[in-house]
Amino acid sequence: MNPSFAQANPQPLAAGDPVHDAVLGAAMTPLNTEFGRNVELAVERIDRLGNWAFVIGNMRSPGGGRIDVSGTRFADAAEQGAMSDVYVALLRREGDAAGDASDGARESVAAGAGPAAPAEAAARDQAGLPQEDADAAVAAEAPQTGHWTVVDFAIGPGDVAWLGWPQEHAAPRALFGF
Template identity: 25%
Template sequence: MPVRRFVLAALVGVCLAGAAFAQPFREPAKGSTERGAILDAIRPAVEAEMRGPVEFVVTTMRAAPNWAFMQVEPQRPGGGTIDLAQTGLRDEAEMMDGLTVFALVSFQNGRWNLVDHVVGPTDVAYAGWPLRYGVPAALLGLEQ
């Protein structure tokens, strides 16, 4: 009997520990204030690189209480295409895979703030973010 209790207690402990570390991720609703604030956190950096105003087509957006991760496609307002040759990234064009932006933002001091981003990576450039910033790997869609 004591062995069974120990095994049962161990299993319950593992389940509870897993639940404690599980993070509820959600996609902020289109048109919501939260979604707009998350996108606005990355907008200045992307606009500086694109050398002009942008709007985003969201491919992926996952948010947790203090983190948000997104994959977005920048375009000119109204849906216009961005000419890479006219951006601040033109010298890196041969080493890029389009203009896809992957970004990490954190919620601090009552607002969303850009932590890191990468434009047009040819690999999983954000794979080191969990170690570097302490963001849950699952938020980034990375297996642990």
């Protein structure tokens, strides 16, 4: 008989929640770097599990249509129909050395870089701790200071680019819905 492991549940973040706004602000950094302020994100969901957050949505121009990628590194892919409107980002909350949270929305991008140490939530996920114990422990350990850092992201992927992120970044599988 195969054992069944409980997993901590991600918490959906609602628009207007300060954590939602801080996560979304940080998640937009790669899009703003690529396209300037000419892109908005129609958020499908923003979920948080401890120090981790996952953002998925569709990129839109400020008028609501498809974004203009001409003159960018995505132009050829879009012209060939190999670029979706999807944007995904994995973020981790990092503590401030001085303990200063200021507005909580400071942005930092480390595209493709993993966290320095495995996340506690991922360790609990892998260990199969009981649901209520994992949820309480993750919530208790979530720092109240710090900033959200983009750990990885995908702009216009043609497949499920985030499928390997739990292993690559020691992020909890439950955060991604699988």
